[in-house]
Amino acid sequence: MLLIKQATKSFLVVRSSLRFKSFSRCLSSMASKHVKATIHHDKIIKSPQDKRQYRGLELNNGLKVMMISDPDTDKSAAAMDINIGSMSDPWELPGLAHFCEHMLFLGTKKYEQENEYNKFLNENGGSSNAYTSGEHTNFYFDVAPDNLAGALDRFAQFFLGPLFTPSATEREINAVNSENDKNLQSDPWRLHQLDRSLAKPDHDYIKFGTGNKDSLDTIPKSKGLDVREELLKFHSKYYSSNIMALSILGKESLDELSDLVAPLLADVINKNTSVPEWKEHPYGPEQCKTICYAVPVKDVRNLSMSWSIPDLHPYYASNPGHYLGHLVGHEGPGSLLSELKAKGWVNTLCGGQSSGAKGFMFFKVDVDLTEEGIEHLDDIVTLTYQYVNLLRKAGPQEWIFKECQDLSAMTFRFKDKEKPRNYVSGLSGSLHDFPMTETLSGPYLLTEFRPDLINMILEKITPDNMRIGVIGKKFQDRVNQKEKWYGTEYQVEEIPDVKLKYWGSCSLNDKLALPVRNEFIPTVFDLTPREVDPSPLPEMVKDSALTRLWFKQDDTFLLPKACINFEISSPMAYSDPTNCNMTNLFVTLFKDALNEYAYDAELAGLHYDLNCTIYGMSLAVGGYNEKQDVLLRKIMEKLTSFKVDPKRFAIFKEMYARSMRNFQAEQPHRHAIYYTNILMSEVKWTNEELMQALEDITVEKLQAFIPDLLSKLYLEGLIYGNFTKQKALEVTTMIEDILQKQSGTRSLLPSQKKHFRELQLPDGCYYVCEENNQVHKSSSIEIYYQCGVQLTDTNMLLELFIQIIGEPCFDILRTKEQLGYIVFSGIRRTSGVQGMRIIVQSDRKPQYVENRVEAFLQSMDAYINDMTEESFQKHVTALAAKRLEKPKKISGQQSRYWGEIVSQQFNFDRDDIEVAYLRGIKKSDVYNFYKEHICVGAPRRHKLSVHVMSTAEGNGSPDSQDSDSTPDSLASTPELPPPIIVRDIADFKRDMALFPLPKPYIDLQKARSKL
Incomplete structure (x- = not known):
């Protein structure tokens, strides 16, 4: 994978305007x-x-x-x-x-x-x-x-x-x-x-x-x-x-x-400030030829190799760093990653140029490490230099540059629109980096093949110019220093000369090779024949016991791209923690095994993903449509004939276990969201339950599970983009045929097509669930005010209420009361049920924060009541504008349609329908909604509050932790009823009713009759 720079962002929050x-x-x-x-x-x-x-x-x-x-x-x-x-x-x-x-x-x-x-x-x-x-x-x-x-x-x-x-x-x-x-x-x-x-x-x-x-x-x-x-x-x-x-x-x-x-x-003053340039590299001879061992917070293992190189930006027209990153970061047969994976030492690799600042850059190779891999650090470095030696021996290849050039030009030619604010943000930075006329094209179009520059970078990738960083829990007893600002424990050592000399003179490796020509690069960019009387929205084009397919030919973006989504449902997949684990392992191992084949497709703008869901697996293929059926056929053939590799199984089982353990180190607000989801879901396995069930899973059990999983299924799909209806049906038939011939797949019984529901909190309730976080200094809360099943009217009343209180919520709780950097108010929707959620991560006690949230919500009574009609209509108009903003990409439109299918609501014209209702809402309607569902004492208030308390050393500040009184300058906390403490999640869920699922917006029986 090519190494991509990530900008450090300071997130402020969404806000809005007047007519001018x-x-x-x-x-x-x-x-x-x-x-x-x-x-x-x-x-x-x-x-x-x-x-x-x-x-x-x-x-x-x-x-x-x-x-x-x-x-x-x-x-x-x-x-x-x-x-x-x-x-x-x-x-x-x-x-x-x-x-x-x-x-x-x-x-x-x-x-x-x-x-x-x-x-x-x-x-x-x-x-x-x-x-x-x-x-x-x-x-x-x-x-x-x-x-x-x-x-x-x-x-x-x-x-x-x-x-x-x-x-x-x-x-x-x-x-x-x-x-x-x-x-x-x-x-x-x-x-x-x-x-x-x-x-x-x-x-x-x-x-x-x-x-x-x-x-x-x-x-x-x-x-x-x-x-x-x-x-x-x-x-x-x-x-x-x-x-x-x-x-x-x-x-x-x-x-x-x-x-x-x-x-x-024009009045911004020109002070003739010079843009800084750092001609001296931050890492000189004294900093190179070193290895740094560091101890992470999470149980992760990584190795990073870094070389100092000049600033390559002046050479953007040839982009020599991209050429080398394309090769070093390649994931196909013969690649550095392929050989490292074959050894069982790593699972992923990122390689390529990395920005430093004006005047200097880096070339980096970063890999994760398996349990065995962390014992083979020197061997991994050796393999890296052997691959670099291969590149030196082969020399710069013009055909490889031409392939990179063609792929970049294709990306630029068919570049999707971005959201306006993201687009202008990126362009404003590019104005500093490229000539004005090339601001758009500069990052994409390659016009010069410069072997001299490629060789110049290769000359810098030497042991004498290298720094190594390794992180892992195993170095806890080795470290003896702490970084000043974050307290990271580490130790820096000089690399022995004998190792440097060995790496500098290591031989070639006959298992490493340059990539072959990419057969997935598309050559046909024509739009497919237009459908006669096309439907403005997705329509059902197939409905059998095994498969239901929805189709929509794109008539908006008019690009040679398409999106294919299929939900592959099996009641086995989530029936118990063991099956949930085995489904996850199957999907992870499958993607790992297909990676070498699919990597060329990804480079050529054709990508796929396979993910676990609570109903089975979700398969998505997107990008240029010409060769989508080729990739899809390969996926299905591999899926239905998959053999578990025992070595990779051991690696991924250990990695899967680590990922669940590492959840403890996630941000406190992530914990609050996690427990809210556990509490409100009809069925959701906890990390503890999954960890216990993982121990007994073996290669043999997983191999036996896969054909059982695929033996009885239900498929629901959506194909949208540069397709014809006939082609969509042919692709679907291909999927069915492979499943039936390879796995003997039969359809589920109607009663097996189950969708989980959300717990129904009783009127007037107030539940509190208390949990601890041992890693972070901050605590967190999520307060969920459940409002009921999704319907057009309640959808819009809830969204308009959130729109109205959103800015004052942030301004009061975050800016004025300084409760914490993370303050969020929004909508929680799952299983067809919705409500308002407020999330705050703070160094103050959760109960104090909750009291301040309730004080804020109480102040909204007068805020809404006193709002002028003009101000209210501004919010209606603002929400309508947000809801009617069109997706900028085919994939964005696909996501909206697919969301309707996954939720089984099928309201494909939701935005127009709900905005039409929104425009008729009165201020009194919103106020009555608030009085009925949100305010203290509301007759249909359903409140669940999750408190995640920090037990880490140094948590909170003495002033904020010990003070539950309200400053005179702030709104007073309303008197709250005593909460019911949730002491056992299973007991809590056992006593709750379930909401019904929302009814489909369209008449499915009528849609079937048209087939």
């Missing part, structure tokens, strides 16, 4: 009075399939702008990328760039109210987010198209006049600290910072980018530093127009977008 048509006209008339763009770029290279219009601007103040006109868009969006990140933090204030990102959301000189920006977005169907990485700070939002002007005005003030008020500064430090606390026991964060901490002590790469209360408050104060003053200095110094890039997408014309942007951003 008059403001938009005002800006347009003012545009001539403001500084105009000095340079226009109209010849932006774009995909032939892309119907949007693009124009690049460079304003007089140096700010770059990419404008995208899309008259059909159902969301407008904009993003600003500042080419400065945490590597530019002052040494005495680690985390300042990230903290600055947080603070810009909390009031500006023009819009002083702290939540004005998010409130505006929330009221106008929008959302916002931001992230800080080593070199970039990126802010982005989306909004209903008519409200782009108002949203952009508020957004622009981040870069013109932030307030950084003392009170917000003090409070938001707690939010940054809570965000950091969330990551303290996360192995990816811990190991990322450990790797950085081992760089040269004076290199900016070593800095702690997130920040915490110590780095942003306690330590600076002890040195006489005023953090607010330092924030103002940082913003003044680095938020300079000449290193900013804006990307904006709207329904307006390019001229109108230009008139909108220019007056708002």
